[in-house]
Amino acid sequence: MTLLRRLQSWEGFLLAALLCIIVMNSILSPQFLTVGNQINLFQLSIEKVIVALIMTFVIINAEIDLSVGSMMGLSACAFGWLFHQGVDPVLAVVICLGIGALGGALNGWFIARVGLPSLVVTLATLIGFRGLARVLVEDRGITDFPDWFDALGQQGFLGPIPFALIAFVVLFVFLWVVLQRSGFGRKTYVIGTNREVAIYAGIDTARHKMIIFTASGLISAFAGLLFAARVGAVRGDVALGFELDIITMVLLGGVSIFGGTGTLMGTLLAILIVLNLRNGMALVNITGHIQTGVVGMLLIASVLVPRIDLGRLRRSKEETA
Amino acid sequence: MTHFAKLGLAATLMMGTATAALAEAHAMTLEGGMETNMVLLPKFLGILVFDQANEGAQEAHAELGNPGELLFVGPTPENSVAGQIEIMTTAATQGQGAVMLSNNAGDQIAPSAEAAQAAGVQVVTWDSPIPSGAGESVFVAQVDFGSIGVVMADMAHSILGGSGQMAVLSATPDAANQNAWIAAMEEALAGDAKYADIELVDVVYGDDQAEVSYNRALALVDSHPDLGLIMSPTTVGIQAAAKAMQDEGLCDQVKVSGLGLPSEMVSYTMNGCAPEFALWDFRDLGYLTYYTAYGLATGQLTGDMGETFTAGRMGAYTIEEDPGRPGSKRILMGPFTVYTADNVEAAAQ
Numbered sequence: 025m026t027l028l029r030r031l032q033s034w035e036g037f038l039l040a041a042l043l044c045i046i047v048m049n050s051i052l053s054p055q056f057l058t059v060g061n062q063i064n065l066f067q068l069s070i071e072k073v074i075v076a077l078i079m080t081f082v083i084i085n086a087e088i089d090l091s092v093g094s095m096m097g098l099s100a101c102a103f104g105w106l107f108h109q110g111v112d113p114v115l116a117v118v119i120c121l122g123i124g125a126l127g128g129a130l131n132g133w134f135i136a137r138v139g140l141p142s143l144v145v146t147l148a149t150l151i152g153f154r155g156l157a158r159v160l161v162e163d164r165g166i167t168d169f170p171d172w173f174d175a176l177g178q179q180g181f182l183g184p185i186p187f188a189l190i191a192f193v194v195l196f197v198f199l200w201v202v203l204q205r206s207g208f209g210r211k212t213y214v215i216g217t218n219r220e221v222a223i224y225a226g227i228d229t230a231r232h233k234m235i236i237f238t239a240s241g242l243i244s245a246f247a248g249l250l251f252a253a254r255v256g257a258v259r260g261d262v263a264l265g266f267e268l269d270i271i272t273m274v275l276l277g278g279v280s281i282f283g284g285t286g287t288l289m290g291t292l293l294a295i296l297i298v299l300n301l302r303n304g305m306a307l308v309n310i311t312g313h314i315q316t317g318v319v320g321m322l323l324i325a326s327v328l329v330p331r332i333d334l335g336r337l338r339r340s341k342e343e344t345a
Numbered sequence: 346m347t348h349f350a351k352l353g354l355a356a357t358l359m360m361g362t363a364t365a366a367l368a369e370a371h372a373m374t375l376e377g378g379m380e381t382n383m384v385l386l387p388k389f390l391g392i393l394v395f396d397q398a399n400e401g402a403q404e405a406h407a408e409l410g411n412p413g414e415l416l417f418v419g420p421t422p423e424n425s426v427a428g429q430i431e432i433m434t435t436a437a438t439q440g441q442g443a444v445m446l447s448n449n450a451g452d453q454i455a456p457s458a459e460a461a462q463a464a465g466v467q468v469v470t471w472d473s474p475i476p477s478g479a480g481e482s483v484f485v486a487q488v489d490f491g492s493i494g495v496v497m498a499d500m501a502h503s504i505l506g507g508s509g510q511m512a513v514l515s516a517t518p519d520a521a522n523q524n525a526w527i528a529a530m531e532e533a534l535a536g537d538a539k540y541a542d543i544e545l546v547d548v549v550y551g552d553d554q555a556e557v558s559y560n561r562a563l564a565l566v567d568s569h570p571d572l573g574l575i576m577s578p579t580t581v582g583i584q585a586a587a588k589a590m591q592d593e594g595l596c597d598q599v600k601v602s603g604l605g606l607p608s609e610m611v612s613y614t615m616n617g618c619a620p621e622f623a624l625w626d627f628r629d630l631g632y633l634t635y636y637t638a639y640g641l642a643t644g645q646l647t648g649d650m651g652e653t654f655t656a657g658r659m660g661a662y663t664i665e666e667d668p669g670r671p672g673s674k675r676i677l678m679g680p681f682t683v684y685t686a687d688n689v690e691a692a693a694q
Contacts, residue, residue, distance in 0.1 A: 053439075061438045068431050163518030163550060165451040167477065178456045255430065255453035259519050265423060306435040311418045311428065312390045 034278040038293040045297060049304035056307060063184055065303040067254070070188040071096060071247040072266055073295045076273045077192075077199050078243045080291045081236050083274055084203075086216040086283025087135065087142040089237065092244040093266035094153035095127055099248030101157040104166035104258040113170050121245050127153060128241015129234065136233035150267065158260035167257040177253025188250045195243070200288045212236070216283030272323045273298055298322065372661035373645070373654040377409040381442030381642040385631070386432055387419040388449035388473065388520075388553070393606060394580050394627040395419070395447065398471070401631030402445070408657055409639055413442065422554055425517075426450040430457045433468075437461040442642030445634050447472035451519035455479040467641040467648075471634040472627075473522035478673030482641055482648050483664055485634045486675045487625045490522075491668070493578070493604075494529025496681055500602045500621045501534075501543055501574055508542030509573035512565045514586050514603075516553040516579040525669055526578045546572065551582050558585035566590075566599055577603035583622060587613035607684055607692035614689045623683045633659055633678050650674060 049056040066073070075092050082089045099120045106116035127149065134145040181187040203209035215222040215229050222229050252258045277294030279286025298319065305315050385402050387395035399417045406415040420428020429450045434457045436444045444461060448454055448470055458468045458480025467482045474484040501511050513530075515523045527548060534540045546569050551558025562575055562585060575590075577583035583605040590596045596618040605622040613619040636656035640646035646654060646664075653663045659678075667675035684692060 055438045055440070058438070064434050064438060068427075068434060163548075165453070165476070165519045167452040167455075174456070178460075254456065255426075255450075256456045257452040259451060259453075261426070261517075302431075303435075306431060307439065309416050309418050311432055312421050316421055316424070 045300045053307040071251045074247045076270045078240045079274045083279045084216045089240045090146040091149035093263045094150045095244035096248035096263035098153040098157040099245035100252040100258040100262040101160045105160040124245020125242040128238040132234040132237030136230035165259040174256045379643040380413045382413040383443045385417045385445045389422045389425045390419040397627040398631030401628035402635040405632045405635035433457040437464040443467040443638035446470045469638040476521045484675040490525045493526040494533040497530045498533035510544045511574035512547040514577040514582045553581045555585045558582045559589045562586035562589040584609045587619045611693040
């Protein structure tokens, strides 16, 4: 079985699962297919799914970025703090995006230049960024943002479609081209599969990883601002624990935690599965622990199934040898 | 709960009685049997007081003979904010008649609550309101928030014998109810000379989770060696703090007080770790909230200030301006019960 065929079958499985969920949801809830609900379905998790797109790059590159949730929180809190210090909101947005790029570059520098494991570095910045966020807003909520900022997060931008959803689609198309149709994308796979080989092939792996982690920080900061706009208020615990949901979606999408395999289309399918499943359960009033449990089972499946596949792959290799 | 110990509440109670008597005269009786689906949304699931509120709401639901559905759904503690926003948004999609919300998301819930209102859903808050009042039809307040401050200050005064250090162990930093009560207590402490020797040294947050609260309580004792009292205005925090002091054998030095449930606190009150605490009846709160939401969702109440209606067995209530949040509306339930070794066992039954 070739690598390509295995990927296709995993994505095929995801597509089938997604269709099943959509059909079940449509039968169980008359409101499921309404335009309003379909938009809400995305809107309720839009910040996480945006970050999942760049997380796909990080994990295919055989790295991990645990600091994304904290960066979202830091960016949102920095915006709230700056705005309340009287900084022009547009300038505040720019500064927050700068903080994101800088924080991401900091991760990248320690990982790519110093050579520390990304698990350790981003675990440290997960704590560090969150700490900064909490220092900025202390134990309170900041609210009363400018009307245009709130409107961007809470109202339709193009007809009923909110700004964040458009940003997601644009970003998906852009990143899809980069990952699946460009030299940068091919290098991402090569480095993820075998970094030694990539180095001997003359790829500047350190520069490549710097770019990916900087982008991860920048997009996380952007997502944090979207969150602030959507809920119209920030506090120190914004996006707390989001990194786990984001990584869940990427792994479910068939991206191997060991790097080198997976596609952005797989991540998109996994995103759609998680969102539709959550929405369907909410519409039939399954909330709280049961909902968490079902999503948790999905994660187990996403970790187990590729491993079973790998085992089969190894055996079939031995047979042909 | 037959015995009442009232502390510094005489004026408040008299005013309450006068309002009730006045209201009784032209109170509206809600017509039962009208269909509307409603959602009771607690801060999160797995907390006894919220289950009790649900019992009260279910009682009112049966009493009014609403053929619609009353759902009790909530998020998990780790996902409280996003979960509350999700359930509020879903309720709007489902076309529920009303959402009864104990808000844990601060003002972050406001956009989704406003969207729900725009979709025709009545948003009635109880226990904890939306701080800005945006997206909220009316808030059913358990007791006057100012009077909670006086009650807590008086309990502190009596436990500390008039002088000493105390710290507050609260729920989450953005819980509108706890924040308002702490502010009211600080105001009460500053406003009367008899509290001059009581020093509030710290305010910490246990996130309304037993383990976190337990550790925060112990950390308070470590960082403030002269601490005499931990005041916890949350049922989770007070129980965790009392257990922490009991487990570490600290009950002689550091007492615990605040807002607690008799059934959870009885052993700590009897062994002296938590000699005095206070609370109101969450069943009644759920019951009154249901009546209010039902009246609004069926169009029998308009939700305007000054409107008076009869809430079944609990009598007449009036919609008034919330003194703590100008421009927002509230219904005041009241009154308070202070529990001591004299009355806690009977109430814990």
